[in-house]
Amino acid sequence: AQTVTQSQPEMSVQEAETVTLSCTYDTSESDYYLFWYKQPPSRQMILVIRQEAYKQQNATENRFSVNFQKAAKSFSLKISDSQLGDAAMYFCAYRSASNSGYALNFGKGTSLLVTP
């Protein structure tokens, strides 16, 4: 199975500032999909952003954007103008385009603390 690594167990950011969460993955495939999910204290998993590997353009969703570096197998999440509601666990996930089942492989997560 492909390995997803989130090297930052915890991160902290001040309100209105920008923070970047790191994610790297290990794969021999050329076609795949990448996701960032958010898990707030309610523990409900919420999709933040997704990226198709065949697209060179980095995905953006309002204050959330990614830096997708395919050659480096890196998929970082940038949160701009951080808000208190952004405090949560953030999980990076990988899905193979060729493997059956469409299940996601998740990293271990990064806990983001937002301070006033």
Add this chain to the structure above:
Amino acid sequence: DGGITQSPKYLFRKEGQNVTLSCEQNLNHDAMYWYRQDPGQGLRLIYYSQIVNDFQKGDIAEGYSVSREKKESFPLTVTSAQKNPTAFYLCASSISGGWSGANVLTFGAGSRLTVL
């Protein structure tokens, strides 16, 4: 509103007992998944099903069983053979096949199982 319902939200079990976690979706999704979440471990795939009457083992299927008799339902049984069943369990579903918005996992609110 469409969504995924997991029940019960909290469950206590004595050692040696089997317990079944319910997962129901009204999203008309073909694929369903069970993940286990432990602190510091991220989400790990237990079982998944792409279609009724068919399912496949994930990375940590030992000690678990599932059934998929109806499209809407994918119950998970935690058997007495599961050596460390205390965890948070998440059910998810997705449209099966292709891309273009498909394969985004929608999650339920989770079930917390504690073995006494």
